[in-house]
Amino acid sequence: NAGVTQTPKFQVLKTGQSMTLQCAQDMNHEYMSWYRQDPGMGLRLIHYSVGAGITDQGEVPNGYNVSRSTTEDFPLRLLSAAPSQTSVYFCASTPVAGGRNEQFFGPGTRLTVL
Amino acid sequence: EDKVVQSPLSLVVHEGDTVTLNCSYEVTNFRSLLWYKQEKKAPTFLFMLTSSGIEKKSGRLSSILDKKELSSILNITATQTGDSAIYLCAVEAWTNAGKSTFGDGTTLTVKP
Numbered sequence: 001n002a003g004v005t006q007t008p009k010f011q012v013l014k015t016g017q018s019m020t021l022q023c024a025q026d027m028n029h030e031y032m033s034w035y036r037q038d039p040g041m042g043l044r045l046i047h048y049s050v051g052a053g054i055t056d057q058g059e060v061p062n063g064y065n066v067s068r069s070t071t072e073d074f075p076l077r078l079l080s081a082a083p084s085q086t087s088v089y090f091c092a093s094t095p096v097a098g099g100r101n102e103q104f105f106g107p108g109t110r111l112t113v114l
Numbered sequence: 115e116d117k118v119v120q121s122p123l124s125l126v127v128h129e130g131d132t133v134t135l136n137c138s139y140e141v142t143n144f145r146s147l148l149w150y151k152q153e154k155k156a157p158t159f160l161f162m163l164t165s166s167g168i169e170k171k172s173g174r175l176s177s178i179l180d181k182k183e184l185s186s187i188l189n190i191t192a193t194q195t196g197d198s199a200i201y202l203c204a205v206e207a208w209t210n211a212g213k214s215t216f217g218d219g220t221t222l223t224v225k226p
Contacts, residue, residue, distance in 0.1 A: 031212035042120075042202055042216040043157070050212040058213065090156055094212065101206055102148055103214065105156035 002026050006091050006106035013081040013113045021076040021109050023091030031094035032074040033058070033103065034066065036087040043090065049074055081113045116141040116210075118217035120203050126223045131193050135220045137203035138185040145208045147186050149177055152200040152219070160188070160201075193224045 007022045025032065030051050035043040035058075045058030047066040055066050063085060065077040078085060088110050092103040117140040127133055139147065146164045150157035161170040163179035163186060170177050174191045190197055200219040207213070 033212065033214070035216075040218070042118075042218040043204075043214075045213060045215070048212050056213070059215075096211075100162075101146055102159040102162055103150075103157075103204075105158070107156055 004091055004093055004104050004106035006089075006109050008109060009107065010110050011112070013078075013111065015082060015113060017081050019078050019081070021078075021089055021091075021111075023074045023076065023106060024072050025074075025093040025104070026072065027093060027095065027104065028071060029093035029104070030071070030096045031101075032068065033092045033094070034064070034074070034076045035090045035092065036060065036085075037090060037108075038087050046076065046089075078111075083113045085111065086113045087111060116205060116207060116215040118203055118205055118215050120201075120217035120220050122220060123218065124221040124223070126225065127193055128225050129194060131224075132189065132191045133193060133222060135188040135190075135201050135203075135222070136185065137188070137217060138183075139203075139205045139215075140184065141205045141207050141215070143208045144181075145206045145211075147179055148204045148206070148214070149186075149188050150202040150204065152202055153198075157202055190222075193222075195224050195226055198222060198224045 004025045033048040034046040049055045049068040091106040121136045149160040161177045168179040202219045204214045204216045
């Protein structure tokens with residue numbers, strides 16, 4: 001199993017550009033989430049999904065869109081990048097089955113918006 | 115809105131010391147509290163505590179959930195330099211399945 005994979009690892013954007021951060025998991029986990037982590041801070045939830053076709057907003061959803069057409073994939077779209085979106089982005093998945101709800105994290109994408 | 119507060123924000127100790135990290139929370143319809151360790155990469159899972167499982171231990175690490183005080187502690191005994199990391203606490207509610215709320219973390223530095 002590859003676990004949770006994210007691409008790209010690094011990205012530099014100019015203000016106003018759009019892009020999609022890719023996330024995939026091969027563990028058949030039901031739940032998936034996107035977080036951002038700024039220096040000195042914990043993880044803040046952007047969007048999450050409890051299954052294919054179902055998404056919901058987290059704490060900091062503005063400026064981001066998500067969709068979940070399959071169990072495996074959960075892409076995050078930045079609509080019009082702003083310097084305030086400079087951060088490290090983590091995707092995570094959660095098994096749920098068997099009462100487990102620990103999250104498995106991808107390696108992260110470091111995004112810089114100029 | 116769910117809330118998690120961790121203390122201290124940072125801590126510097128020497129190898130062999132014992133440390134206690136704190137996590138307090140406010141959450142409606144509490145389901146679980148989770149501890150993660152984050153080195154220079156993605157967080158990795160340490161423990162999950164629930165109303166039916168309030169103590170966990172793995173080697174030199176242990177954690178306890180205090181349901182009355184709405185808090186948890188993470189203890190690390192005989193610290194090693196490899197314990198240097200950010201320790202994150204998160205909570206989940208039954209009514210918001212799949213949605214975790216994280217604290218800002220405690221940065222632990224263990225000096226040789």
